[in-house]
Amino acid sequence: xxxxxxxxxxxxxxxxxxxxxxxxxxxxxxxxxxxxxxxxxxxxxxxxxxxxxxxxxxxxxxxxxxxxxxxxxxxxxxxxxxxxxxxxxxxxxxxxxxxxxxxxxxxxxx
Amino acid sequence: xxxxxxxxxxxxxxxxxxxxxxxxxxxxxxxxxxxxxxxxxxxxxxxxxxxxxxxxxxxxxxxxxxxxxxxxxxxxxxxxxxxxxxxxxxxxxxxxxxxxxxxxxxxxxxxxxx
Numbered sequence: 001x002x003x004x005x006x007x008x009x010x011x012x013x014x015x016x017x018x019x020x021x022x023x024x025x026x027x028x029x030x031x032x033x034x035x036x037x038x039x040x041x042x043x044x045x046x047x048x049x050x051x052x053x054x055x056x057x058x059x060x061x062x063x064x065x066x067x068x069x070x071x072x073x074x075x076x077x078x079x080x081x082x083x084x085x086x087x088x089x090x091x092x093x094x095x096x097x098x099x100x101x102x103x104x105x106x107x108x109x110x
Numbered sequence: 111x112x113x114x115x116x117x118x119x120x121x122x123x124x125x126x127x128x129x130x131x132x133x134x135x136x137x138x139x140x141x142x143x144x145x146x147x148x149x150x151x152x153x154x155x156x157x158x159x160x161x162x163x164x165x166x167x168x169x170x171x172x173x174x175x176x177x178x179x180x181x182x183x184x185x186x187x188x189x190x191x192x193x194x195x196x197x198x199x200x201x202x203x204x205x206x207x208x209x210x211x212x213x214x215x216x217x218x219x220x221x222x223x224x
Contacts, residue, residue, distance in 0.1 A: 004152075033212065042216035043153075043198070059213060090152055094212075097141045099200075101152030 002027045004102035006091050012108045013081060021076045021105050023091030031094040032074040033058070034066065036087040037104075043090065049074055081109040115215040116199055122221045129186040131218040133199035134179075142175060142201040144184050147217070153198065156184075191224045 004025045013019055025032065033048040035058075045058030049068040063085055065077040078085060086109050091102040117132045135142070141160050145153040159166045159173045159182065166173045172185040186193055196217040 035214075040216065043214040045212055048212070088150065092153075097143060097158055098155045099143075099145070099153065099212075101154070103152050104150065106150070 002100065004091055004093055004100050006089075006102040006105050008105060009103060010106050012110065014110050015082055016080050019078050019081060019107075021078075021089060021091075021107070023074045023076065023102060024072050025074075025091075025093045025100070026072065027093060027095065027100065028071060029093035029095045029100075030071065032068070033092045033094065033099075034064070034074070034076045035090045035092065036060065036085075037090065038087050046076070046089075081107075083109050085109050116197065116218040118218060119216065120219045120221070122223065123189060125189060125191055125222055125224050127189055127222075129189050129193070129220055129222070131184045131197050131220070133182045133184070133215070135182075135199075135201050136180065137201070139175075139177060139180070139201045142173075142182050142199060144171075144173060144182075145198045145200070145214075147196045147198065149195075156197075186220075189220075189222045191222050193220060194222045195220060 007022045030051045034046040035043040037043045044060045046064050047058050047066040049055045052068055052071055055066050068074055089105045092099045115134050139161050143158045144156045146156050147153045157168045157171055157173050159175045170187045175182045196219050198214045198217045200214050
């Protein structure tokens with residue numbers, strides 16, 4: 001079954017404690033992307049990757065890092081999380097104009 | 111970035127009625143997609159319309175595209191309570207590796223009352 005998985009699904013952490021949200025896809029898609037979704041602001045793209053070792057900034061990259069060492073994985077790294085990064089995060093792949101979204105990760109930074 | 115902006119922001123209707131949502135975009139278009147999101151969950155692809163198409167149907171969904179006005183509309187006919195969700199549009203390049211940044215609008219929140 002084609003799918004995008006994210007882990008963890010829910011996370012409560014404290015300010016400054018580094019964390020990583022993993023994203024994995026089994027569709028061999030080249031393009032992967034991270035979004036955050038906040039009330040009244042819709043989905044905003046954080047980072048995207050067109051292929052292995054190729055990443056670029058989206059609309060709201062500040063405070064985030066990503067890496068793309070292999071095609072299937074695209075982890076999102078928060079080196080020093082802050083409360084304004086409390087949000088719902090989605091990973092997605094894109095192939096022939098259709099995006100496939102993961103189930104979401106709800107992150108709370110206290 | 112390729113941007114979609116949905117209108118209205120919220121729509122409330124009774125089951126059985128039709129729901130129409132609009133999307134406007136600013137850049138040139140190759141394809142436009144509509145997505146649905148149930149509360150707190152990932153987006154699900156509904157339908158894609160290409161720049162050379164003016165109308166497309168999929169089940170109870172009808173999408174139109176007016177490239178001269180840079181707008182699209184999504185019509186859901188005979189709505190059901192299960193159609194309650196947020197709906198988003200986004201336009202993307204056709205194929206290749208030039209997707210770049212993708213920007214979604216805030217979406218239209220559709221509520222269908224039983």
